[in-house]
Amino acid sequence: MNHAVNRAIAPPRLLWPALGGTLLIAMLIAISIGRYAVPFDRVVGILLANLIPFDGAWTTLEATVVENIRAPRVLMAVLVGAGLAVAGAALQGTFRNPLVGPQIIGVSSGASFGGALAIVFTDSNLALVALAFLFGLGAMVIVYAMSRVAGRSPVMMLVLAGVITSAFFTALVSLLKYVADPEDKLPAIVFWLMGSFAAASYEKLAWLAVPLVGSILILYLMRWHINVLSLGDEEASAMGLKVGRTRWIVILCVAAISAAVVAAAGVVGWVGLVVPHLARMVVGPDHKTLLPAAALMGGIYLLAMDVGARTLTPAEIPLGILTAIIGAPVFAWLLRRTQAAGWGRD
Amino acid sequence: MIDLVDGGFGYTPGHWVFRRHALAVRPGEATAILGPNGRGKTTLLKCLLGLLPLREGRLTADGHAGYVPQSSGAAFPYSVLDMVMMGRARHIGLFAAPGADDRAACRNALAKLKMSAFADRGFQDLSGGERQLVLIARALASECGTLVLDEPAAALDYRNQNVVLATIAALARDHGMAVIFTTHAPQHALHVADRTLLMFDAEDHVYGPTRDVMSEANLSRLYGMTIRGATIADRGRETHTMVPVFDAV
């Protein structure tokens, strides 16, 4: 009998204040550190002055650094971290498999291709965002079409379709790299693919928030039905759940999150794979608590990584590299710890 | 209430798992389905539940049926109450979460089965028999008129079989449900079912009152070996049962 289970039944009462508090503290720390030194008291002053206007002893430059450079970036890291984590958690529940992350449905590969296309053939940032989003969702449509068997989409076919679509778009990206101007376009593609929040701005945050917050909300509203999905297709159908439709809504939300993230910041992987596991270790598998916990933990996790990316060296360390280098060993450790406990029927 | 007339189904064209099968289960009645391994009992159940589409014939049902699988395929460990709550899926909107009504229905279902004390225990921590009762409670929580059980007592020891069978019988007789269940054990049918369906092969079956249908000849033919009937007197009561006579070794 699996005794680790009992812990899963009721998460500690102090959990939400603890997680929420940690996130806020993390955000405060993040906004206080950077390559340009701003004393902590001035940071606090600059932030407070937004609520109660007053004149403080800080320079315009310091205010610019805190409010225009660091603040949007901190917010973006938290939002993207939360989005990817919730997407990963919902996907793992829907597919009943701990090894899936948002990449599995092929969307991030499609979005990568769209963005690379824009980089090679245009100079427009708008085109980059639009094409990344377009091809990301387009990849999902391809996956949908490929996975249909007699009017349904069995899980195995979905995963295979996702893998094939990913491979296809990855190959197309390689082709683009080949024809790209090696002095200008090629490095731009390579950098972009490695993921970064260096170009964060309030403008970007505004359009990013729409698909991210919207999708997170929808997934949260569906939290109970994701639980039912975890019974397996047949049992869930017998309970009266429309399995196909429910699963596709989840996938659509995950696709929206994935495509938007790639459009905004390039490829940031491993978050959607690792954070749900961490969250499950703390609060258990009930998506009612898992999804919010994943969101909070995802925000903290990615924020910490991005702070590292922008402060450890003068050079910007690409975020996607950090999340992979740290994420992979963490994931391995997690799998050993839990020994895939509680998973099992497939 | 469930009524199947001339029902036929096959997974691939030209092949039939069963054909021209009929059965009718009224509220307050229990029907058992027997057949050897791989005959298609579970397939028939899935058709009755609407999980698989009939290729021939007509199925009439009074509302939805509550499904009790042999065991739950849940990928995660849930509490008993959470598990029972899943039966309410029909009543909870896609973007909604369980409410007071749903919780009341779950507690009622557990109470009906005298399992109220188990509500906050982990589902995986229960014994086989207790889990089976929880799955029955889950089906009841869906407010169904018909209960469909797949080999409900199969993996249980005798004591648990006793409990589960008594529960099924009570649900039919006292709570007016229509009950259908598959089983490998002829004694279960004899004990609980008003009518029994024997599935000999795709086209060949027999359906009728249990006593009439469960003859030594029929059962021996069904299982391909000698089955003999026996009557046992115990505490002033006579129990009729069917036992397999294994080959001499």
Next chain:
Amino acid sequence: MAHSHLRTRPTALLAGALCAAFATAASAEPISVTDQRGNTVELGGPAERVVTFPMPAAALFASVDGSAERLEAIHPMSAKAIEDGILGTIYPEAGDLYTDITKGGVFNPNVETVLTLNPDLVFQWAGRGDDLLAPLDNAGLNVLGLTYGDQEKTEVWIRTIAAVVGEPERGDMIVSLHHDAMADITARVADIPEADRVSVVYMLRAEKSLEVRGEGSYNHFYMDMVGGVNPAKDAGSRVRVNPEQMLAWNPDVILLGNFDAAVPEDFYTNPLFAELDAVKERRVYKVPLGGYRWDPPSQESPLMWKWLAAVLYPDAMPDDIRGEIASFYAAVYGYDVSDAEIDAILQMDLNGGNAGYDRFAG
């Protein structure tokens, strides 16, 4: 060389003398050149049919040789660079050169295509993987491998090219222009006290991302040589940074490279950079673009150094940059560069409003 039978008349004698002159000039004196891999190539005489893969090689070759006639085929990106700059005007024949020897952004040779061109000499990158060189070597072609990077290597390139076209004095002349410029600038800058040194950052990219150059790059070499202080010195030879790091370094001067379309206006109008000294003083300059981009090492590098020195230390470098450009172009290209062309080289349209740039005006 075919012998022509001429009737003995004065014009015939003159013709004969000219033929003889040609014959000696183009005589089959073998040329032996060792490339930067250490391989030696033996040519029967000056190279007549040259194929170049490395991007800067085509422009450099034409400049040293004084024409693009010996070039049979060049890298497609070289063709583009030539077209975009003034060399397209100086050597119009360069525009028609064959470019299908490789595809896209790589240098991997299509060997059979190269063979059909029947070259007597091929230039290719060395030190970037054997896939680039081996197929050419194995096909029996004369291949000179070039390694990229600093002033020394560039001078080797110039001399090598001068040798293979049979005009080593051209190489000497161009290299001495480089040395003279370096000596002159170094001497004048040596007197500038530490406190007056100007900090300068070179931005390889400033449009979609921010990339700067530190020690180990050619850009750092000349920024340092002309007396500038590079705050990005220890950050790495080529690094990507974020806006905050730029604010932390706060250079006096920012140079925008020719590898992307960033312009000074981008910095002057970006609220994030409003507090930078370079922005406040209007000292964000787009690097000039002459016969080649002035950012990387090229034949025109001395002009880059002089221009940069004048931008950083106007008082110490009162030179007439326009005059320098004109005389350099005459000496190296034999070309009489016009005022309008000089304006284009100095990117007057982009740099016009910058501090101290009116002295560069015509």
